Amino acid sequence: MRLASALVLCLCFAGPLQAAPICGDPDTPCETATGSYHIALPEGPGPYPVLVFLHGHGGRGGPMVAGETAREATARGYAYIAPNGLVRPGRDRPSWNFHPDFPGQRDEAAFLHEVMQDAAARFDVDPKRSLLAGFSIGGSLASYIACATPKAFSAYAPVSGSFWRPHPTGCAGAVRLLHTHGWRDEVVPLEGRVIRQVAGRDFAQGDVFHAMSLWRAANGCEAHRADWFETVDGFMRRAWTRCAPGAALQFALFDGGHGVPKGWSTLALDWFEALAGPNQ
Template sequence: MRHVSVLGQIFGWILALCLPGHAAAQPSCGGPEMPCETVSGSYHIVLPEGPGPHPVMMFLHGAGGRGASLVRPSGTSKQAVARGYAYIAPNGLIRPGRNRPGWSFHPDFPGQRDEAAFLQEVMTDAATRFNIDRNHSILAGFSIGGSLASYVACTTPAAFTAYAPISGSFWRPHPTGCAGPVRLLHTHGWRDQVVPLEGRFIRQIAGRDFAQGDVFHAMTLWRRANSCDNFRANRFKTDGDLWRRIWVACAPGTALELALFDGGHGVPSGWGKMVLDWFEGLKGSIN
């Protein structure tokens, strides 16, 4: 895993200043210590060894999370980088009066920024600074990060090659439909009480219900977007603690799965490997 360190940055500046005819190097960015700044926000990135271009896994943190914690050399980031991926973790914004970051994910409530546009801004910035392959990209996210990933998949399905929300989906009222077909693998805990599979009421905001949606209804929307022939899944697979339901009688070039695990609100063991294997298995359907 290649982090861009502060010491490495300082060395680069010194080297550039010492070489005649060379302008001072631009400040670098990347790992947990130094986010890359864009017009609308910031992100962290870790890169594999080699020249690239590197496929991309972008992961959206949950409520109160931060991108810096996601790019430390462990867990999913370590797995992704070991398999040749650039791993990008954008940062949510802190709302006025609060002290923890979040995402403006709900389409019916005012947000601080257009998050879908911000994620594309991040991809454009990363393509400029680093040798990434934005045509082979997967957008994942946990909890409300998973909700944001779901809404991006619904409204702008071509923004990323594939989507992998975890423990987060649509909120009520559910979308009436999505813009087009997707490649999507949704993962959820059977015992999740923070974001139950059926959703739950949170509170009222300005006289309107703020309530989580139903994952099973979301799967209906995805089946409709992918022109699947049946309500029921066509294939079933068990990967350790992950129980997968797979729809294959759908439009060419699409992919749709629901993976359940016997756990609560979290990212299950084996999720990173499952998702990367799934994504790499889609290569025949990706232009």
């Protein structure tokens, strides 16, 4: 009895047990087999729709889950996932292996699939309600994944980043995509630019208008000219509506430079929620 009483006293004064740290916050990434990611969750039970956002060159996922876009997404009931790019040998800032002609350390499409599977198991996110977005080079990676594997995510929303030269000759199938770009972008101009030469070849950004023609072809759109136009909340938007069943294509310009414009998350999530049914 004395031993039992002593044990009770010890437990009473020991205080509550400390919960094991949960990964995903700005300081504690969730590790997967080939990388890591951060996540912000909304209140309430899942399964949650998810916005996956790829950082630009030199960015990191940690600060992003505490940012404005993450707060707006979680307020609308979305999980917000910010994966981490890798640091290339000889470099000191993370980036993405996005260009098919310059393979890198990791298959990024396979890594993002890995992230989605891990987040579904840990946090009850719903891969069938998934929007892949990205800024700058992150937007380029989102574009290439949309082109090569249109059904990997439910929809795509690249910002200030698109294909590089040489442009793809075609895409695997119809896609649901919203491309947003600054009219005065000088880092990734709408017409693209040469960055440097690699192995005697130009490493050059592509032409966003040509990218839109590739998306129209992939979606089987009936006309080059857009079917719908709107200017509201600082965005000049156009959409192609006479396309293949299940396809969706919209282009939004804003009067600004290289960045994610104010109001983008509302624009993108409103567009995503208006789409009919899953694309998987």
